[in-house]
Amino acid sequence: MFYLILVYLLSATHTVFSESGSHSLWVFATFLTGDSSAPFSEFTAVIMLDDIVIGHYNADERSFIPATVQESVNVTEQMTISTVGKGIHEGMKTKAYYLIDYLNYTRGLHVQQRLVGCELLRDEPGRMMTLEAFNGESGFERRYDVQGDQHTDWKWPVIKSRAQLEYDAWLYAHFYRPLCISQLRTYLKKEQKRVLAKVKPRVRVIKRYCREAGVVQMTCLATGFYPRHINLTLLQDGQPVNEERITGGQLLPNPDGTYQMRKSVELSAEEQRERHTYTCTVTHLSLDNKLDISIEPGPDPVIVVPSVLLLLLVFGLLAAFKIWRKRCSQPEQIIYIPTSAADDQTTEQRI
Structure with a gap:
């Protein structure tokens, strides 16, 4: 379930980190406070390279724990992640308590979340982004683009002075971003076999016929592929089907670390009689050429046994x-x- 949430968050930010040949490093942090009978830690932070879990920060021991037990962690890596993890923990704790007071929350469990990430685009430093939410409501966003321009959007009240905000912006651009890029390069070198792996998608077409309504639902399913970036399109007479008619399209994880995606469209009885040509087309990094599968719009023949x-x-x-x-x-x-x-x-x- 936890892995599914991380993949969903990665998919939700695909407009930022989606270019072919790009890699990203993410920190997903959560701070909990208030009434809770569940045995959850106050603070958790997970580090991910693209969609691979590298490890997590243990707030109780103030140390980095790698995802692979046998993997060793050098002193520099341990100090770097521990320092960043401690800073994120303290910052989120201060902001959470302020928001509880500002929003007049008194009882219940309160959740402060932060997503921080940077990217490499064809081995060149790319963008960096921070998103924050409190009890499910977004309230802060900071983006640092390739040209060096920084954009900050506050929905919550600003609790720092102008000098403190300027210092935060400088720290973000000249310390955290270079540090994130450096750590991203290190992990790419260490995990290149897993990150650069390519697995071809298995594509199949599924048709469901509703006799009462006379409607045929055509589904194109691509599964078992890696990396997660894929382009799956349904075509009618060589042109993409209107997106308003398409259902599905979400990227979902498979238990073996690969991914799946499906898209469906319903055809009325009139559209079936018009005999349009339908095609499921797939492009992926593992494929030399795009894969096209023709779909017959009518229902499959029914065998009647005397x-x-x-x-x-x-x-x-x-x-x-x-x-x-x-x-x-x-x-x-x-x-x-x-x-x-x-x-x-x-x-x-x-x-």
């Missing part, structure tokens, strides 16, 4: 069952092969 043949089939199955039961009622023979030449070969009957 009643006489159906009766003969039923009687035949009953006769076969009786013969099988008669055979199985006979004693079963088990032959034991001797372990040496001195042993006698014996036959035992099991009733």
